[in-house]
Amino acid sequence: MRGWPATLAEGPVGLRPLRLRDASIWREVRIRNAEWLRPWEPTNPETPLFRSGIGPYLSMAQTMRREARQGLALPWVVTYGGDFAGQLTIGAIVWGSARSAQIGYWVDKTVAGRGVMPTAVALAVDHCFFNVGLHRVEANIRPENAASRRVVEKLGFREEGVRQRHLHIDGAWRDHICYALTTEDVPGGLMSRWRASMRQAFPR
Numbered sequence: 001m002r003g004w005p006a007t008l009a010e011g012p013v014g015l016r017p018l019r020l021r022d023a024s025i026w027r028e029v030r031i032r033n034a035e036w037l038r039p040w041e042p043t044n045p046e047t048p049l050f051r052s053g054i055g056p057y058l059s060m061a062q063t064m065r066r067e068a069r070q071g072l073a074l075p076w077v078v079t080y081g082g083d084f085a086g087q088l089t090i091g092a093i094v095w096g097s098a099r100s101a102q103i104g105y106w107v108d109k110t111v112a113g114r115g116v117m118p119t120a121v122a123l124a125v126d127h128c129f130f131n132v133g134l135h136r137v138e139a140n141i142r143p144e145n146a147a148s149r150r151v152v153e154k155l156g157f158r159e160e161g162v163r164q165r166h167l168h169i170d171g172a173w174r175d176h177i178c179y180a181l182t183t184e185d186v187p188g189g190l191m192s193r194w195r196a197s198m199r200q201a202f203p204r
Contacts, residue, residue, distance in 0.1 A: 003131035
């Protein structure tokens with residue numbers, strides 16, 4: 001796939017491809033953030049809600065790396081100051097006349113509130129639009145997940161309505177609000193918009 005693998009950065013925030021050797025740090029961060037993430041995590045209705053081994057990570061990483069080779073996903077680790085801080089995935093990529101994808105992300109609670117995830121999302125979306133060649137990126141977020149909704153709202157994603165019983169989350173089928181951007185929405189790039197909003201919020 002054009003534009004993959006890719007490593008991106010803006011200040012202390014970085015995106016780099018997911019690696020199998022991230023298993024140990026992924027497990028440590030996930031266990032530490034289990035209660036923070038549990039209400040928002042997609043689950044399989046046929047399997048337990050949470051497992052603490054590295055097996056689930058290795059299975060997920062292998063699947064996502066294979067999908068990346070097939071042009072169906074861009075799986076990134078989010079870093080902050082060079083340290084593992086979360087995960088961001090552009091998945092469900094559809095080519096042809098759609099050229100669309102979905103974005104999902106989570107961040108370590110210890111760095112939440114520092115602008116890490118809006119910066120990571122802006123980096124990823126710009127890369128998808130201007131390097132990979134996608135036209136539309138959407139984020140589907142539970143109405144109750146105020147923190148994740150703030151990320152896309154800060155970046156100017158358009159709210160497009162509710163998808164009823166869209167994903168299996170925390171043991172049940174949950175409604176999600178669909179947010180989206182297309183290339184026409186950010187002709188100058190999403191990162192440029194995010195930088196401008198930060199300058200307004202924190203003028204020198």
